Amino acid sequence: MSSLAELNSLEADGLASLAGCADEAALRVWSTQHFGDKGLMKAALGAIGKIAKEERAAYGQEANRVKVALETAYAAKFAEAKEAALQASLNSNPLDVTLPGRTRPRGRLHPATQILRQIYGIFADMGFQVYRTREVETDEMNFEHLNMPAHHPARDMWDTFFTTTPGVILRTHTSPGQIHVMREQHPNPIRVILPGMCYRNEAISTRSEIQFHQVEGLAIGEGITMADLKGTITSFARRMFGPERQVRIRSSYFPFTEPSIEVDIDWPKDDPNRDRLTKGTGWLEIMGAGMVHPNVLKAGGYDPDKVTGFAFGMGPQRMLMLKHAIDDIRLFWQNDLRFLRQF
Ligand code: PHE
Numbered sequence: 001m002s003s004l005a006e007l008n009s010l011e012a013d014g015l016a017s018l019a020g021c022a023d024e025a026a027l028r029v030w031s032t033q034h035f036g037d038k039g040l041m042k043a044a045l046g047a048i049g050k051i052a053k054e055e056r057a058a059y060g061q062e063a064n065r066v067k068v069a070l071e072t073a074y075a076a077k078f079a080e081a082k083e084a085a086l087q088a089s090l091n092s093n094p095l096d097v098t099l100p101g102r103t104r105p106r107g108r109l110h111p112a113t114q115i116l117r118q119i120y121g122i123f124a125d126m127g128f129q130v131y132r133t134r135e136v137e138t139d140e141m142n143f144e145h146l147n148m149p150a151h152h153p154a155r156d157m158w159d160t161f162f163t164t165t166p167g168v169i170l171r172t173h174t175s176p177g178q179i180h181v182m183r184e185q186h187p188n189p190i191r192v193i194l195p196g197m198c199y200r201n202e203a204i205s206t207r208s209e210i211q212f213h214q215v216e217g218l219a220i221g222e223g224i225t226m227a228d229l230k231g232t233i234t235s236f237a238r239r240m241f242g243p244e245r246q247v248r249i250r251s252s253y254f255p256f257t258e259p260s261i262e263v264d265i266d267w268p269k270d271d272p273n274r275d276r277l278t279k280g281t282g283w284l285e286i287m288g289a290g291m292v293h294p295n296v297l298k299a300g301g302y303d304p305d306k307v308t309g310f311a312f313g314m315g316p317q318r319m320l321m322l323k324h325a326i327d328d329i330r331l332f333w334q335n336d337l338r339f340l341r342q343f
Pocket of ligand 1: 290
């Protein structure tokens, strides 16, 4: 590399090959070829010392001009390649920052959760704690300890889902929870509610589902009477349904309470579906209840000569139907948003 002509062809070839570089990687290779330690430009500049004295100044000047020209061209080409790569990535993955943000739909609690929490609140004010027990139960807990030995005809009141394990069933009511909590707490007094899902192998209809919530209540202590049960239930109903709604208490039968009652609430008089939903009576049952049977107290570890107690089992879904004049209990588990969004 010793003549001006060679410098000129270095410039011309350099610019031509630079123009042919398609991307950043090719540009880096080009840069090493021209400006690297063993690169063409270094060699051309290094040759200055070997140039004849009278030509040296002109050669040196020209060499520097070519170096600056190539550097400038390279910088421009490199910036262009970077911009092209950015554009390509923006096009393949477009982001329009002028779009308004997406509003997040606000969730809400399922009506079943809402009413359960309302029930917890009312009973909490009366001193009842929430206690949870299992949904998969033994036959013993669901029936035997509740004063229903094997083959007791009252078992027919609860159409049962059996599992493939003998003696293991899905609980048909929350009442087995009474035994669990008594066995844990005896001989201390008890005031609890036991909410949870129950299962019955029933024909599904507008008033009956195969799964539903119940809220069991249990109070055990000295001197507890039927008056306490009636007072507790009535004040609960007043707060849940309002003072204008009527509460009716009827005598009934359950193997695990003696005496036993059932509690009804009057259906809103102005609702056109009143007759159909109450089978013409004007009332809907919301719970069974009674004084805990001595055999049940014994099964729970208490001495029926020392303590008495009351128990109740209520259906929150029934109460929701009453509160909002809902005509089909199946709506609760169908997950139809048009229904659920109303609550
Ligand atoms: N377990 C009863 C039922 O499911 C309701 C009930 C609970 C009755 C407690 C009396 C006492 O029908």
